[in-house]
Amino acid sequence: MAERLLVIGGDAGGMAAASQARRRRADLEIVALEKGHWTSYSACGIPYVVGGDVAGLDELVARSPQQFRDGFNVDVRMRSEAMAIDLPARSVEVRDHEHNRTYKLGFDHLHIGTGATPVRPPLPGIELGLVHGVQTLDDGAHLLEHARRREVSKVVVVGGGYIGLEMAEAFVKRGVDSVTVVDGAPEVMSTLDADMGALVSRAMRDHGITVRLGQAVQGFDERGVVTADGRLDADLVVLGLGVAPNTALAQAAGIATGVRAAIVVDRRQRTSAPGVWAAGDCCESFHLVLERPVHIALGTVANKQGRVAGINLGGGYATFPGVVGTAVTKLCAVEVARTGLSEREATAAGFEYEAVKVESTTRAGYFPGAGLITIKMLAERRSGRLLGAQLVGMEGAAKRIDVLATALTARMTVEEMTALDLSYAPPFSPVWDPVLIAARKAAEAVEASAAAAG
Amino acid sequence: MAERLLVIGGDAGGMAAASQARRRRADLEIVALEKGHWTSYSACGIPYVVGGDVAGLDELVARSPQQFRDGFNVDVRMRSEAMAIDLPARSVEVRDHEHNRTYKLGFDHLHIGTGATPVRPPLPGIELGLVHGVQTLDDGAHLLEHARRREVSKVVVVGGGYIGLEMAEAFVKRGVDSVTVVDGAPEVMSTLDADMGALVSRAMRDHGITVRLGQAVQGFDERGVVTADGRLDADLVVLGLGVAPNTALAQAAGIATGVRAAIVVDRRQRTSAPGVWAAGDCCESFHLVLERPVHIALGTVANKQGRVAGINLGGGYATFPGVVGTAVTKLCAVEVARTGLSEREATAAGFEYEAVKVESTTRAGYFPGAGLITIKMLAERRSGRLLGAQLVGMEGAAKRIDVLATALTARMTVEEMTALDLSYAPPFSPVWDPVLIAARKAAEAVEASAAAAG
Numbered sequence: 001m002a003e004r005l006l007v008i009g010g011d012a013g014g015m016a017a018a019s020q021a022r023r024r025r026a027d028l029e030i031v032a033l034e035k036g037h038w039t040s041y042s043a044c045g046i047p048y049v050v051g052g053d054v055a056g057l058d059e060l061v062a063r064s065p066q067q068f069r070d071g072f073n074v075d076v077r078m079r080s081e082a083m084a085i086d087l088p089a090r091s092v093e094v095r096d097h098e099h100n101r102t103y104k105l106g107f108d109h110l111h112i113g114t115g116a117t118p119v120r121p122p123l124p125g126i127e128l129g130l131v132h133g134v135q136t137l138d139d140g141a142h143l144l145e146h147a148r149r150r151e152v153s154k155v156v157v158v159g160g161g162y163i164g165l166e167m168a169e170a171f172v173k174r175g176v177d178s179v180t181v182v183d184g185a186p187e188v189m190s191t192l193d194a195d196m197g198a199l200v201s202r203a204m205r206d207h208g209i210t211v212r213l214g215q216a217v218q219g220f221d222e223r224g225v226v227t228a229d230g231r232l233d234a235d236l237v238v239l240g241l242g243v244a245p246n247t248a249l250a251q252a253a254g255i256a257t258g259v260r261a262a263i264v265v266d267r268r269q270r271t272s273a274p275g276v277w278a279a280g281d282c283c284e285s286f287h288l289v290l291e292r293p294v295h296i297a298l299g300t301v302a303n304k305q306g307r308v309a310g311i312n313l314g315g316g317y318a319t320f321p322g323v324v325g326t327a328v329t330k331l332c333a334v335e336v337a338r339t340g341l342s343e344r345e346a347t348a349a350g351f352e353y354e355a356v357k358v359e360s361t362t363r364a365g366y367f368p369g370a371g372l373i374t375i376k377m378l379a380e381r382r383s384g385r386l387l388g389a390q391l392v393g394m395e396g397a398a399k400r401i402d403v404l405a406t407a408l409t410a411r412m413t414v415e416e417m418t419a420l421d422l423s424y425a426p427p428f429s430p431v432w433d434p435v436l437i438a439a440r441k442a443a444e445a446v447e448a449s450a451a452a453a454g
Numbered sequence: 455m456a457e458r459l460l461v462i463g464g465d466a467g468g469m470a471a472a473s474q475a476r477r478r479r480a481d482l483e484i485v486a487l488e489k490g491h492w493t494s495y496s497a498c499g500i501p502y503v504v505g506g507d508v509a510g511l512d513e514l515v516a517r518s519p520q521q522f523r524d525g526f527n528v529d530v531r532m533r534s535e536a537m538a539i540d541l542p543a544r545s546v547e548v549r550d551h552e553h554n555r556t557y558k559l560g561f562d563h564l565h566i567g568t569g570a571t572p573v574r575p576p577l578p579g580i581e582l583g584l585v586h587g588v589q590t591l592d593d594g595a596h597l598l599e600h601a602r603r604r605e606v607s608k609v610v611v612v613g614g615g616y617i618g619l620e621m622a623e624a625f626v627k628r629g630v631d632s633v634t635v636v637d638g639a640p641e642v643m644s645t646l647d648a649d650m651g652a653l654v655s656r657a658m659r660d661h662g663i664t665v666r667l668g669q670a671v672q673g674f675d676e677r678g679v680v681t682a683d684g685r686l687d688a689d690l691v692v693l694g695l696g697v698a699p700n701t702a703l704a705q706a707a708g709i710a711t712g713v714r715a716a717i718v719v720d721r722r723q724r725t726s727a728p729g730v731w732a733a734g735d736c737c738e739s740f741h742l743v744l745e746r747p748v749h750i751a752l753g754t755v756a757n758k759q760g761r762v763a764g765i766n767l768g769g770g771y772a773t774f775p776g777v778v779g780t781a782v783t784k785l786c787a788v789e790v791a792r793t794g795l796s797e798r799e800a801t802a803a804g805f806e807y808e809a810v811k812v813e814s815t816t817r818a819g820y821f822p823g824a825g826l827i828t829i830k831m832l833a834e835r836r837s838g839r840l841l842g843a844q845l846v847g848m849e850g851a852a853k854r855i856d857v858l859a860t861a862l863t864a865r866m867t868v869e870e871m872t873a874l875d876l877s878y879a880p881p882f883s884p885v886w887d888p889v890l891i892a893a894r895k896a897a898e899a900v901e902a903s904a905a906a907a908g
Contacts, residue, residue: 409870423859
């Protein structure tokens with residue numbers, strides 16, 4: 001009988017593994033369980049469907065269940081939820097929601113890609129129908145249905161992170177009268193330092209979004225969001241408070257979890273249980289600057305981890321060395337990106353650093369369409385090692401973060417970065433790319449601080 | 455008496471040095487000689503003035519002579535050409551073209567930034583008035599004047615390199631009836647491999663430009679360009695055959711020159727003569743992949759070298775480790791970029807390599823404005839070290855080359871690159887950035903080749 005690989009979760013972390021395993025082992029029987037209605041989708045695209053840039057949720061699907069069946073010989077079982085993992089018996093209890101039945105399925109290899117769930121704080125009214133999280137396509141479908149049915153005119157987004165702000169902008173695009181973002185922090189985007197987050201808050205306000213900061217949410221009622229300063233009226237509430245790894249199943253089976261209860265994996269994506277692998281938003285990642293595990297839920301990381309797990313499952317050798325904390329988004333008029341450590345993170349990790357901030361332009365200053373870009377850069381004292389960077393700028397700004405992510409991975413110093421042979425032509429950059437200007441200023445700050453220290 | 459730094463050449467290689475030296479040494483007397491009419495300008499912007507994107511040549515000036523005088527206390531002497539360097543006497547013979555006089559000027563430190571000159575092959579008719587090179591703003595001014603005076607309707611560009619193609623596009627924008635590019639090579643852009651150059655040739659043709667390849671130019675007459683296949687009518691001819699370092703002055707003084715007669719410099723930009731420095735298009739650069747000196751004439755390199763020379767001149771310590779051969783341009787509908795070694799260069803240097811090519815999109819496939827991008831990547835056999843990359847793609851493609859330039863500088867392998875934490879959001883990239891897709895395919899090719907070699 002063929003060996004069976006059982007995959008729990010039909011999105012990136014699971015299906016990237018399934019397809020890589022298949023490429024290397026034609027003989028394997030592969031069964032994949034997905035509790036929702038979609039496989040391998042871009043949840044990051046949901047705001048663009050809500051905003052109307054993208055026609056429908058179906059466009060976000062990279063590969064359908066049928067494509068996995070036909071192209072990869074994967075037995076994809078939809079609306080099928082793994083209820084329990086029995087490690088000693090090497091089996092999983094499956095709930096088939098479609099046919100209302102439960103059965104057991106054995107496995108030789110198990111791969112867990114159960115993803116993450118939007119954080120729902122235990123506040124009064126959190127269970128009300130107008131309160132929506134945004135993580136799966138099923139979430140997106142519920143939210144869109146709600147928006148259509150109720151003819152929504154007032155939306156409140158709770159939490160000023162990426163997805164929250166993207167949803168806020170989407171509802172403005174959709175023509176909703178009043179869109180408000182409420183956050184307890186002093187600025188939106190707490191993955192940026194407050195001085196950079198302030199640039200984003202301003203861009204959101206300039207776009208007609210009400211941004212209420214330093215305001216804690218106390219609960220919800222049928223008419224909106226309750227805060228210490230009164231009620232914010234809403235006929236739809238979106239939770240943008242981040243996500244938590246969905247690991248109750250793994251924990252119940254005795255599989256080790258770590259940071260934020262994410263599944264502990266080694267560099268080949270092996271869990272603590274022999275023959276059990278995991279990838280994606282349910283897992284830890286190793287942070288290459290912090291040099292410790294973190295939980296970062298991003299599609300690009302899930303895909304990389306899934307691929308590595310699948311290569312190893314298929315008998316190959318691949319490792320996922322880790323992340324540096326890169327993230328990017330486009331919000332209203334500005335592009336926003338970050339990588340490595342913010343000041344808060346660097347301080348918490350015990351680094352001493354120099355932080356510099358420069359303003360430059362996305363193209364040569366004289367070239368049509370040149371827009372502002374602000375880059376903040378952190379370098380370690382004495383060593384001058386790049387620790388992190390954040391940028392906010394106009395069109396063409398964002399992808400510069402990838403140079404910084406690559407430099408972080410290579411453990412470059414800011415002095416080394418001043419000589420990077422970055423591309424220059426007037427439509428793309430000033431003759432000193434803003435990244436180089438920031439590196440120069442950071443290198444000068446490191447040198448000055450060394451001189452001052454004697 | 456104050457020590458005197460004499461700078462020959464008022465563009466990037468010279469003036470970046472002058473301003474850095476000033477920042478560190480207020481006491482220095484700094485004199486700068488510029489034979490033309492402009493200082494510190496972006497020659498790369500000339501095509502955009504010709505094409506009308508930028509209003510006039512003056513906009514290309516980063517800092518005027520007066521700004522150097524007022525802001526940096528530099529005695530800038532315009533229309534002043536250095537005719538001879540007398541190293542033993544520590545003096546330079548200066549020809550003042552404005553006042554028609556010649557004088558000698560002593561120096562304690564000398565910095566050479568004489569730049570480069572468009573290559574003018576010794577063909578019959580090359581001296582005719584309709585044949586123009588494009589390197590300095592003075593060249594740009596002559597060309598613009600010619601174009602205005604003669605009401606140009608037929609332009610032939612000789613040579614399909616960056617500047618030639620940019621000028622061809624500019625004349626189309628300007629409304630010239632007939633624009634032809636003629637090149638002896640099989641495709642335009644010989645800094646790319648022919649398969650990638652072909653994508654550029656196609657984009658040029660799609661834009662209404664006649665591209666004649668494999669056609670050697672034999673000479674020029676008053677009516678146009680003479681080739682083996684007949685005359686190409688023109689009332690203006692632009693030479694796009696590259697540039698050669700302008701080093702007759704340095705050579706005559708006995709200063710060592712190397713590749714293509716460019717001035718030999720060490721990593722601090724010191725020439726072979728004590729107290730004599732050089733930077734910019736007149737110098738060699740060290741190529742970090744080839745590990746030997748090359749001549750690369752680019753404003754971004756000139757600025758970096760000039761800055762390093764100036765810091766050292768001012769008593770500081772800075773080095774210019776070298777280049778990886780990065781270049782970028784926008785041509786008609788496509789963005790074109792390259793870094794590291796092409797197949798031809800890799801072969802000539804004795805590398806064995808795997809070359810892969812991938813097609814992907816600049817944004818998530820479902821996102822509005824997603825355009826094609828083709829990336830070619832070369833990795834060394836066995837080691838898997840990245841050797842070079844070329845890309846041609848639609849809006850948003852080009853700046854990805856900077857990730858590859860950074861990875862080259864860090865001597866990354868393509869396997870290491872597969873895990874790079876590059877930014878992802880639907881407006882900027884598919885979930886696997888095209889750079890990562892190329893790295894995956896290259897890593898697979900390296901692994902397959904190792905397996906095949908046993």
